[in-house]
Amino acid sequence: MEERTRAYLRGRFRDYYRRTEITPPPEADEREWGFIPWTDGPGTTMVRHRSLLELGDIEDFLERKRPRHVYFSVGRYDDPGAGSMGEKGWRSSDLVFDLDADHLPGVTLGEDSYAEMLAICKDALYRLLDFLEDDFGFSELEIVFSGGRGYHVHVRDDAVLDLERDHRREIVDYVRGIGLEYDHLVDRETVSGLGRKTPTERRTLRIDGGWGRRVHGYFMAFIEELLNLPEDDALERLTAFEGIGEGKAKATLNAARNNREELEAGNVTVHTAVSQLAERFLEEAVERDNAPIDEPVTTDTNRLIRLPGSLHGGSGLAVCRLDRAELEAFDPLADAVPDPFVGHEIAVDVEEGGEVELGGKIRTVEEGPQSLPEYVGIFLMARGRAEKEKE
């Protein structure tokens, strides 16, 4: 990045911060702060272990320093400005989740467009929220568009603040469906056999919560489908499963027809074939419902995370706090474009052209000097794909 480009971006970041109100996270003065300044070297050095005491009022600070990136810690400390974690004196931490297009299955890097990646990411976000809101019952959620390739969720319910790394890993495994075992989703109860001497074991898939409920959902959807098919087709669907022969297929179909209510209630004892079949939906449930969050972010109780309201120095987009209700309509590539960068054009020299999807438009940018809407120019410069031209 050339000096002229850097000076321009710094100047415009200041203009943005002058005009923008920043709401700091709760207990901002108990947190560690860090930022990456605009430097000319190739490496980026993060300035960290700062407390608000040292930085001063956050809005003043941003206006004065107009850093390239700014972060605060999920952790709260006795002495947030101390130079090492040991000296800081840990008190508690928000629980955070990071969904990043770089790590998402279903995203083909270099092939999917920026908008496509973000759309896949948003789907994953909905799955994550499903866990956080329904299973975990969290209510202090803050959803954030990262300004880059994904979304963050900050959880600040009292119940999670004191959890340590290992406990947080259990939460990670839960939302990712790691370590799930069918055997443990099933309750066993011995019932005295009616008329028979040997008591039998009744096995019930737990449908009152957790992954059991999800597995059951997919299983029942399949049963539903079976019942709507002509007999031959239904049997064919069943025998398509490895290990299910004609006999088992018939038994399963019969169970589905005659014991529908039992199945609805999670009772998988109706026939051994049924239990085996239900088990196969475990994988499907994990594949379809898991939220592929970035594990190290969630388990790290000292993590630094981007400040909502600040600018992402790698895109020139705003890090946006989102209301749950506005999430549906939120289009990151239009709504995260900072207002001050809209409405005028600037001169840039594009080194790496191509398609740019921003501001609700897809435009193909040629290489070479030209005039572009400012937010497109800033995006390309922040990504290192263009340099500032003299106006």
Next chain:
Amino acid sequence: MQRLHARYPFLEAARETVASETVELATVVERDPAVVERAVERVVASLEDGDTGEPSRDTRTELLSYPVARVLVSAVEENVLVRKYARAEAEEAHDRFRTEFEETVELKSAASSGLTRETLLSEFDLAGDVRAVEGGYRIGVGAYLPLAAGCWGDEWRLVNRALSDGEVPVDETELHALLREAVRARVEEGLPFAVPEEIVDSLEAEVARVREILADLELTREIDTVVPDLFPPCMTALLDDIRKGEHLPHHSRFAITAFLASIGMDTDEIVELYRVNSSFGEEMTRYQTDHIRGETSPTEYSAPSCATMQSYGDCVNMDDLCERISHPMAYYERRLDDADDEEIEDWREAELEEA
């Protein structure tokens, strides 16, 4: 009150009783040999049998022996001891409160202290997190996770739980196990602390004794010889079951895996030894083994004693040697000692030769 405190000395109220009644712990240590003796027993039993030994009949002695035992544990300053001691105190408390909760009002035993589940829950600040529902309880996930972290078995993992609305359903047995973990955390809290010089001096002999026992156990852990032919009958039976592909209840899997880990086998080797059985879950075995060996959890688990094995029905085919030992590890050690060095061929080396 005294009896309640003597039975559950980790209770906050018990600590207050001690604080108000005792002149000085230093004086007790110096002048009250019965208390010191009982304290030593608590600690020694935690190492040798995983319990806290025979309670003293005198409530005062029993009550005071707990803080003195903590002093002793602190003076020895070994993490293994802290862990084993806390575990034993928790197991003991668990046995006691379980029995007590089961007793009906009319049938209170003489030992009963009137402790209720509600009191215990409040003691650990869990009253707001646990509620009774039909067929069991529901516990808030934030309270569940730290407590379940110390429990062994995949059924404790959150992913396998019917979590909904921020609560994990647990049955009564499970709730009691979680309370046991709360006790353990309480006992472990603050250990080891700095013990004043003069107390260390008067406990010199006791500290030496505990160190010696620890050293012996340390030796045990360094056996590092794997000769399945010399395994105790119980472990041989469990290993056979695994290799036959039988589905073992988790206490049994725990027992055999902890035993194998204690004789020096690492995770890969255990997986290898089990592998004969095609249907065993390699990944689960890895997870469990790492867990038992303390790699994925803060606790290192040791193989259960004969008494525990018996109570789970895992003690089978007892032979003559069994009559003379109280721990499967001791059985194996004796057999190793008795065997000619020539006869001993480590399973791992045999594997190598075959490979």
